[in-house]
Structures are given as structure tokens and as C-alpha cells.
Amino acid sequence: MILVIAEHNNEKLKSFTLNTVEAASKINEEIHILIAGNNSENVCNEASSIKKVKKVLHAKSSIYENHLCENLTPLIVNLAKNYSHIISPATAFGKNLMPRVAALLDVSQISDIIEVESEDTFIRPIYAGNAIAKVKSNDIKKVITIRPTSFEPTSSSGGSAIIEDIGETEDLKLSNFVSKEESKSERPELGTARIVVSGGRGLQSSENFKLITDLADKLNAAVGASRAAVDAGYVGNDFQVGQTGKVVVPELYIAIGISGAIQHLAGMKESKVIVAINKDDEAPIFNVADYGLKADLFEAIPALKEELAKLNIIKK
Amino acid sequence: MKIIVAVKRVIDYNVQVRVKADGTGVETENVKMSMNPPDENAVEEALRIKESNKANEVIVLSIGDEKCQETIRTALAMGADRGIHIKVDKAIEPLGVAKIIKKIAEKESPELILMGKQAIDDDCNQTGQMLSALLGWSQGAFVSKIEFVDQSINVTREVDEGLETLNLKLPSVVTCDLRLNEPRYASLPNIMKAKKKQIDQINLEELNLDINPRIEQINVSEPPKRKKGIIVADVAELVQKLKNEAKVI
Numbered sequence A: 001m002i003l004v005i006a007e008h009n010n011e012k013l014k015s016f017t018l019n020t021v022e023a024a025s026k027i028n029e030e031i032h033i034l035i036a037g038n039n040s041e042n043v044c045n046e047a048s049s050i051k052k053v054k055k056v057l058h059a060k061s062s063i064y065e066n067h068l069c070e071n072l073t074p075l076i077v078n079l080a081k082n083y084s085h086i087i088s089p090a091t092a093f094g095k096n097l098m099p100r101v102a103a104l105l106d107v108s109q110i111s112d113i114i115e116v117e118s119e120d121t122f123i124r125p126i127y128a129g130n131a132i133a134k135v136k137s138n139d140i141k142k143v144i145t146i147r148p149t150s151f152e153p154t155s156s157s158g159g160s161a162i163i164e165d166i167g168e169t170e171d172l173k174l175s176n177f178v179s180k181e182e183s184k185s186e187r188p189e190l191g192t193a194r195i196v197v198s199g200g201r202g203l204q205s206s207e208n209f210k211l212i213t214d215l216a217d218k219l220n221a222a223v224g225a226s227r228a229a230v231d232a233g234y235v236g237n238d239f240q241v242g243q244t245g246k247v248v249v250p251e252l253y254i255a256i257g258i259s260g261a262i263q264h265l266a267g268m269k270e271s272k273v274i275v276a277i278n279k280d281d282e283a284p285i286f287n288v289a290d291y292g293l294k295a296d297l298f299e300a301i302p303a304l305k306e307e308l309a310k311l312n313i314i315k316k
Numbered sequence B: 001m002k003i004i005v006a007v008k009r010v011i012d013y014n015v016q017v018r019v020k021a022d023g024t025g026v027e028t029e030n031v032k033m034s035m036n037p038p039d040e041n042a043v044e045e046a047l048r049i050k051e052s053n054k055a056n057e058v059i060v061l062s063i064g065d066e067k068c069q070e071t072i073r074t075a076l077a078m079g080a081d082r083g084i085h086i087k088v089d090k091a092i093e094p095l096g097v098a099k100i101i102k103k104i105a106e107k108e109s110p111e112l113i114l115m116g117k118q119a120i121d122d123d124c125n126q127t128g129q130m131l132s133a134l135l136g137w138s139q140g141a142f143v144s145k146i147e148f149v150d151q152s153i154n155v156t157r158e159v160d161e162g163l164e165t166l167n168l169k170l171p172s173v174v175t176c177d178l179r180l181n182e183p184r185y186a187s188l189p190n191i192m193k194a195k196k197k198q199i200d201q202i203n204l205e206e207l208n209l210d211i212n213p214r215i216e217q218i219n220v221s222e223p224p225k226r227k228k229g230i231i232v233a234d235v236a237e238l239v240q241k242l243k244n245e246a247k248v249i
């Protein structure tokens, strides 16, 4: 049996939970899902209607509201005896929590897998995706994080799993939630958008970065950025694509004013179609681009908008 | 208070790594090695905390072969006070690293352990979290800001939705993002001084720990290569290709 640790915000399931269930189903069909939260009944109902989920475990308490990993860990470790695999998405949530669970179970975690070979053998990228390792876990229990963009989301409907309330664990009082600054926008989410428009240091300022966000909005795309653009303060950290940011696999990735360092490529080179706009002939981004345009972005972006509008692909 | 910083010696981030033809791993012969990048931020932060008089000793620790001493020496040249090298000649997983650091922490009783958020070779992103759990301490992972408040710290974490601030009881394990600070360069006098600083070497056997790997690496292969693309003449051609050839807009 597999236990999937759901990621949610107490109101809704985070969409990558669906990809995690799909990954789990490649190992075993007997899938239970844990919702640990506060006033999280809606999330349980959502989880219960996922076709591939057999049972929803609901741990409700104010101590789980902010997903503090110190308090979630004992809850999961207590449940672990019933399961062969414990799986969560390799998001900030899963990366924060799962190694704690693994350590207390005395097992090695298998991080960020992109493929399931069998119940104990998995494929994962190493060295920023410059090498692909096939690994076999010899631990009795497997604690795994999955790269969500490497698995399809499973169907969110068609199921009616029972919801079982389970008890809460004690508040360890090691940490307290203080605040959260979330970037709010109407745009599609970076991780799941069909089109991503990303800007780099070539944009030169946060003022100029509006060229990127504006183009993205017109294409109904998500906005991404290189680490250099985030470091320079053009946009927030949640926009960063790459080895130490988010991994995206859109149908179309447009990289503008981004050189294409291996750490950036690690987050986007699996995209279906890659466009690069850069004024430097030698920029390594051109090595992975399906369509490269050697041009000054300050001329190319307005021209691109003009052309897209002319063909009625976007409104001016 | 004492701070321990864990630093890993890895292939330099500028090196284009190559997969070995026999599929056993990546080429490490004659390849430039450096301190794992976010570990430099961890060292820098420890030094700043000490300089603001909130700590009195910064200990740098590294686990691996003899060459790790160079990495420790780099941190000593930045300003750390002393080093601990745990000599291990075989590959070791994050769980094993966490168990070793726990032993050292029990001996040294630091109030803060700083590490990198992710090693750029194995990309595991596990060790700090595992260590924190094994010690039963609070955890701040992926941190881009640390502030002291009374007997605790506030850490700002980089999460998928933006930034989150937590208050952590000390002792604590904090893993650092590259945005935490700008690591200093070692000055020449400090490099000279670092040569005299103490590095204690501990053999793994002395620690009496089971750190045998649990994960077998079956093989390592090259990632699939992308088909070579084309350079378009202008914006009009680009849009035409995206619309009619790639059919993505």
C-alpha cells in the first residue's frame, strides 16, 4: 500500500497532488492519501473524488494548518507502518518534509524521480539534469519525492473514497508560523501553464521586465525568470526556473534575454518547443532552442507583439 | 554560541559534467572541484552572525576524502575558526552524512547548524532536513534571511508561492539559499592565517555508525539530446514557424 502526502492550502488540493497520485499508481494501485490540515474538509472531499484514491486519511488540527514540518513528521512516521511507499511531490512542501520522515524511519529518500521502473527502481536526474541515474532502493520502506512535471495529473473525478478521521499528534512547539507573502496573479501557474515566457538579466530592470509580463498576459502564459533576474529584484523568487527553482515543461517556452546557463536549462530543457531571443550569437540557450532569434529584445518584443496581433493571435 | 557549518566538496558549478562511457558515474578525474555553492552562503552567514557578536565560534565540517581539507581550508580563509574533517573514502548518502553530523553536534553542542539547501552533484536536497529530524530540532529549509529575536530566530524561506517566515526555537538546523547573502572572498592575509588554523581529523570508524548506502546506483546515462533547432531570420518567420510548423500558438 502506498501513502501519498497531499499538498493543499486547507481550502483546495494543490494540483501537483494529482501528478503524485499518478506516479504512485505506477507502483501499486492500493493508494491512500493523507490530508493533514485545519478546516480542511473541502480538501478531503476533493481527494475522495480522485478515481485512483482508495482511502482518504484526515488529520485535522490547528497544529497542521501551516504545514510545519516538525509537527507533520511524527504523524506520518506513525502511519508509515502500514505502507510500503510514502510519496509526495518534489515541491518546496515535499522537499521540506519528506527527508525528515525518511530519517526517522531510518531509510534513504529517493528525491525527485522522473520515472518509475518498478516498485524499488527509479530514474532521477543528477548534476542539474546533465546525467540521469537509475537507482534501486534496498530499504524496506521507500520514501520518495516525484518531479510533478514528469507525470501526468490523474483524473480528479470518478472516485468516492471513504474519508477516515485519524487522531492528531502533539504540538512539538519547535517552530511557529509568522507570515507568508504570496504573489497573487490571475496568470496560469508556472508549473502547469501551456506557455511560459521567461526573462533574464537582459531585461536590465524591473521596469523593463514588464515587457515580459505583458507579452505573457497577451499569450495567456505564465511568467518565468532566470536566477539572475530574481537576484536583481526584477521579480520574486517564485518565478525562478532552474536547478534551484522550478521545473517547467510547457508546450512553448520563450526565453528572452537569458544566456542559458546549465542551471537554468535544468528547469526548462524538457519543454516541447523552445524559443530563444538573445542578441549574443554565442549564447548557449541557442543550443537547446528549436527556434532562435538573434535580436535585441527591446526591438524584438514589440515587433513580436505587432506580428502576433496582425495574425489575430493576440489583441494589441 | 557556537555555529557549525557543513560544507561539501563538489564538481565546480562551471564544469560541464560528462557521463562516463561505462555508465558507472560522471567523470571526476582532473575536474575542478569547489565548495558546493550554497554552502559558501552558509559560511558567510555564520561569519556575519559572529561579527554581530551573536556567536563566538564558527566550526566548519566536511565529510569525504582527504581533499575535503582544501574545502575546509577555503572556509577557514573566509574567517571560520576551526575545521573538522570526517574522513570517508566511499560514497555516502545524505542519511549517512546526517548521522555523522549528528554525532559531531552532540559533542560540540552548537546552537545553530547551517548548511546548503542542495548539493549540486546529487541534487538530493535532504541532508539538513534529515539532520534536523534526527536531532529533534527546529528546521528552516531554503532560507534567504535569518534574524535573531530574543532566544530564537526568524527565517524567511523561499517556497513555491513566494516567501514564508517562521520563528524557530534554538537549537536549529537552517539550510541556505544562494540569495541569503553575498559570500566574501578570502583576503591574502586571511589565506595565510588559515594555514595555521586547526583541522581535526576524525576517522569514520571512531564514530561507530552504520552509514552503508541503501540506494544502489544501477547506472548513469546521458540525458536525451534535443534535436538541433534553427535560427530564424526575423520575428515574422518566428511567428509563422510557431503557428504553422510547431502549431503551439
Ligand SMILES: Cc1cc2nc3c(=O)[nH]c(=O)nc-3n(C[C@H](O)[C@H](O)[C@H](O)COP(=O)(O)OP(=O)(O)OC[C@H]3O[C@@H](n4cnc5c(N)ncnc54)[C@H](O)[C@@H]3O)c2cc1C
Residues within 6 Å of the ligand: A199, A200, A201, A202, A203, A225, A226, A227, A228, A229, A240, A241, A242, A243, A244, A245, A246, A256, A257, A258, A259, A260, A261, A262, A263, A264, A267, A277, A278, A279, A280, A283, A295, A296, A297, A298, B013, B037, B038, B120, B178
Ligand atoms: C548552485 C547554482 C544554482 C543556480 N540555479 C539557477 C536556477 O535555478 N535558475 C537559473 O536561471 N539560474 C541558476 N543559477 C545561475 C546561473 O548559473 C546563471 O548565472 C543565470 O541563469 C544567468 O541568468 P541570465 O541568463 O538571466 O543572465 P546572464 O547570464 O547575464 O545572461 C543575460 C543574457 O541576456 C542577453 N542580453 C542582454 N541584453 C540583451 C538585449 N538587449 N537583447 C537580447 N539579449 C540580451 C545576453 O546576451 C545574455 O545572454 C544557479 C547558479 C548556481 C551556482
Ligand SMILES: Nc1ncnc2c1ncn2[C@@H]1O[C@H](COP(=O)(O)O)[C@@H](O)[C@H]1O
Residues within 6 Å of the ligand: B006, B007, B008, B009, B036, B038, B039, B061, B062, B063, B064, B094, B097, B114, B115, B116, B117, B118, B119, B120, B122, B123, B124, B125, B126, B127, B128
Ligand atoms: N559530504 C558532506 N560533507 C559536508 N556537508 C555535506 C555533505 N553532504 C551534504 N552536505 C551538506 O548538506 C547540504 C545538502 O546536501 P544534499 O542533501 O546532498 O543536497 C549541502 O549543501 C551541505 O551543506
